[in-house]
Amino acid sequence: MRAAEPPYPSLMFSFLLRRLFSSILVLFFAVSLTFLLIRLLPGGPFDREKGGSAKVQENLQEKYKLNGSLWQQYTSYMADLARLDMRLSTKYRDWTVAEILEQKMPSSLKLGGIAFVIASTLGVLLGAVAAMRRDTPVDVGAMLGALLAISIPSFITGPFLIAVFALWLHWLPVGGWGDVSHLILPSICLSMPYIAYVARLMRNSLLDVLKSDFLRTARAKGLTEAQAVSRHALKVAILPVVTYLGPLAANLLTGSMIVETVFNISGAGSIFVNSIQNRDPFPLCGAVIVYCTLLIVFNLIVDLLYSVLDKRIRVHG
Incomplete structure (x- = not known):
């Protein structure tokens, strides 16, 4: 006799506990x-110190706890x-x-948040629309635009x-950071390639779903094409897009060095490059x-959305 499945709240708690543990490890x-x-990169953070004698270098390394062996530096930092x-x-x-993150992150979060909404x-x-109008000028135009983007x-x-x-x-400012008008051009620039990725992913996924048996059954029950797509097909077709949107959100919210440089925005993207350059x-x-x-x-949000969008999918402890 098959054992009874644990209650769903227990499964959810077990799932979240495992995810918390794995997240800490990651x-x-x-x-x-x-x-x-x-x-381990050649050079160090104090190599460009003006007039830096060996004693000055040693004092700076001691102050910032970068003296001793690599293992000692690592364990001290952790x-x-x-x-x-x-x-x-x-x-x-x-x-x-x-303080650096507090100064740099807000602009990147605002810019990335708007770009994420636009892209998704x-x-x-x-x-x-391209999938519903397959092989028409609308489909060809949308996919050509996606390829260009x-x-x-x-x-x-x-x-x-x-x-x-x-x-x-002269509709919008050249760059910098200020009111909402300063966000429009960089948000569009940052989101354009991701609009294309999401559009192509959504089109291909929806085309596959439109051929599925359960959608034929929905049509046979008397639903119109629009009703079958809106009530059934979109929920399944959007699952691969939701999977992609998770990493995309993290990527956009932490800034883009190129876009921030072009539009003269002091954001989080510069931290990665400048930190490596300065060791x-x-x-x-x-x-x-x-x-x-x-x-x-x-x-984690993506995993939870999966179980909401498709009732056949449940988290497991």
Whole structure:
């Protein structure tokens, strides 16, 4: 006789507990690898110190706890992280890593949040319309536009948008950070390739669902094509898109170095590049912690949305 399945709340609690444990492990390994790799790179954070004698270098390394063996540096840093101390930046020495993230992250979160809404909404809409109008000029035009959006890099799209809408038409500001008008061009630039990815993914998924047996059954019961698609097909077709949107959200919310540079926005994207260039391990590790945390959270949301969108899918403990 088959044993009774545990109650769903118990399964959910077990699932969340396992995800919490695995998330801690992911963060631990990601930060560990980041710290070790940047410390193994040639050069150090104090090599460009003006007039830096050997004694000055030694004092700075001791102050920032970068003296001793690599293992000692690593264990000391991980012990500080366990106390929620992300340390000071070795480049911007009056700034803690928490203060740098607090200054840089809000602009990237706003920009990335708007870009995510644009990419997910327009991408799903264009993909669904293209699938419903397969092999028509609408489908061909949408997929051609998607191909162009994917093929043209942001460092070309950004200046083009500035030239047209800021310098020629004078509708929007060239760049910088201020009111809502400053967000429009960078958000569009950041979201364009992802609109294309989502649209193509949605189109292909919906085309597969339209051929499925359960949709034929829905049509046989008297539902119109629009009713069959809206009530049944979209919920299944959107599942691969939801899977993609989890990592996409984490990626967009942590900033884009290219877009932020083109539009003169001081955001989180610069932390990754500047930290590597300056051999500054602590802001880089802090940025990795933020990125991995967002990735974990959005992937968890994706898993929970799966069980909402498709009742056949349930989380398991």
